[in-house]
Amino acid sequence: MDVKHGRGSERGKSKVNPLIGSLIFDRDVMLDGPVTMSGKRVQMAIMLCLTVLPILVLWAYSVFTLTDTIHKKIENQRTKNNVQLSVELGKLVHHLQQERDMNILYLSALGPQTKIFLLTEYIQTDRAIYSLSKWPGDFDDRNREQFQSKEHLQKHLSLHRQIISKNNYDLNEEIVFYTSIIDAVIVWLYKSITEGKVAQIWKTLVAYLKLTSGKQNLGIERALGTLFFIDGRFQSQKTFEMYNNRINRFRAFHTTAELYSSRVNSLYTSEVNKFGVNVTEIINYYRHEIQHYTETKMIADIQTARFWFDNMTLYLDTLLNVQRDLGYEIIQSLDVVIEQSTQDITIGAIFLVIVLLMCPLVIFATENLTSVIQKNSHYLAVRTADLAHAHTKINRVLSEMMPSIIAEKIKSNQKVDVEYFRSVSILMVGIYGFKEGPSTPKEIVEIIECLYQTADYLVKEFRVNKLDGVDGSFVVFSGFPQRNSMEHLTLIADFALELVADVKSRTKLKNNLTIKCGMDTVELVSGQLSADLHL
Known part of the structure; x- marks a missing residue:
């Protein structure tokens, strides 16, 4: 029954608890609430989004991290393989330099009449070629035939060896022939090693490349210096300028290598101390004589030429050992990086598997939890509606039993x-x-x-x-x-x-x-x- 005084019914409605009122008087809320099927589906979708989306983001991050780590390991392994091959190629360059200088020595007045003594150098060079663990497919950008394979390079050298003769030769052409091969090897070393992206060893890699390039200039200096002492002079001003250019380039490369890696100087000092004599001072002394010679004072000196050649060979052997040891240190550093990458890949794979296993479990748990929440919501909505209905009955009974003003005071606990x-x-x-x-x-x-x-x-x-x-x-x-x-x-x-x-x-x-x-x-x-x- 209604309260029969003035706006009594409106007052009774305004005093209803806001939560109850929203459930009883606002029918739009009930239509899309959690107790309807559409409301349940919307609520389930929201709950799944709140739980699954973070897992998917975590899964994507794990995949990205794992992929990046695998890529880095592949890059490190490729850099390691290139460094290992560069050590082998460094030996090949050394034997090519030795063969070039021995050929020049044979063609000069210092050399014997037969090429028998050259056979040892030829054999050493061929062994260095065939001992390479692999032949780079991108060895030469110009795709010259002699660099297609080991066999092609060995055949190219054999043809050249056969035509060497004291009766018909050009020392400059001899230097250019071997230098072109050595330069191709060095260019490949620069290209292959600089592709590596290992930040921990990049300075050591640069020092290694600089030392390799400097050693090539030192080899040409040995050959030109030997010719100088045999003839007592340079054949032309151009040859003299070439000699000075090679000295300056060697010094620049060697100094740069020492700046990038302190190990260059320590390894060099350790190797030089094995000889008991200061090879560097001896070579610098003869360099001074060559750079400051006058035609009136200098005369041909076969003995000095031989002494120069032997000391420069000793110096080149020392740099070869330094280059080899430096390469091995780089490989050891890369082994540590690769091992760490392997551990990171293992951890990343385990973490990814855990995330993948967690995803269905979280979805299952979320679905069950949402179902429980929806059941409780339905029960709460039903009980709340019953409470509101009972509240309405009480208001009507109070309004019928007493005046509306008194009823309102009682309902509001006044x-x-x-x-x-x-x-x-x-x-x-x-x-x-x-x-x-x-x-x-x-x-x-x-x-x-x-x-x-x-x-x-x-x-x-x-x-x-x-x-x-x-x-x-x-x-x-x-x-x-x-x-x-x-x-x-x-x-x-x-x-x-x-x-x-x-x-x-x-x-x-x-x-x-x-x-x-x-x-x-x-x-x-x-x-x-x-x-x-x-x-």
Whole structure:
């Protein structure tokens, strides 16, 4: 039943708990809430996104890290293979330099009449070629035939060896022939090693390349210096300039190598100390003589030429050992990096497997958890709706038992003070006789409905209060709880006359049915006797 005073029903609705109100009065919330199938699907999708997306991001990062580590290991392994091959090629370059200089020595006045002593050098060079662990497929950018394979290079050298003759030779062409091969090897070394991206050893790699290039210039210096002492002079100014150029380039490369790696100087000092003599001082002494010679003072000296050649060979052997040891140190450093990369790959693979295994487990757990949450949400929504329904019933009962102002105070846990009303008008209304006459149940219900509808309408019009009773009776009063001086007398009297006239005009009362109204004006004291009752 509704509260029958003014805006009582609206006040009852406004006092409902906001959560309950949102569930009861806002139907749009319930349509898409977690208790509907569409709401469950949306909630499940959101939960899966919140849990699966981070796992997918973690999985993608793991794959990226693992792929990057594998790529780095492959790069490191390729750099290691190139360094190992460069050590082998360094030996080949050394033997090519030795063969070139021995050929020049043979063609000069210092050499014997036969080439028998050259056979040893030829054999050493061929062994260095065939001992290579592999032949680079990209050895020469110009795709020259002699660099297609080991066999092609050996055949190219054999043809040249056969045409060497004391009767028909050109020393410059001899130097150019071997230098072109050596330069091709050095260019490949630069290209292959500089492709490596190992930050830990890049300085050592640069020092290794600089030392290799410097050694090539030192070999040409040995050959030109030997010719100088044999002839007592250079054949041309161009040859003299070439000699000076090779010295300067060697010194520049050697100095740069020492700057990039302190191991160059320490390895060199260790090798030189094995000879018991200072080879560097001896070579620098003869260099000074060559660079400051005058044609009037210098004469051919076969013995000096041989001494120069032997000391320069000793110096080149020393640099070869330094180059070899430096290459082995680079390989050892790469082994450490590769081993670390292998460990990182293992850890990354294990982590990736764990992530892959976790993904279905997390999805399964999330789905189960979401289902439990949805069931609890459904149960909570049902119980909340029951609570709201019960709350509404309580509000209606309170409104029917007492005035709306008093009911609102009780619902909001406010104290109801004891009040004295000097004059209050009370009207008792009821229908009597319907149990004794021939009226049908339908007629009785229609009459009672008309009575109550009319009373409800007049309550609002006359600003009075109404409390329902039983057996078609109810009480109307004025002057309480709102004081209105003596106006309550007029309001109650007019209300009674208007009610009886309106009901008689709208219904056909039989003789056995009578509307009885009793009116009185009394003193009244109101107050709350307990937390549950009001008087």
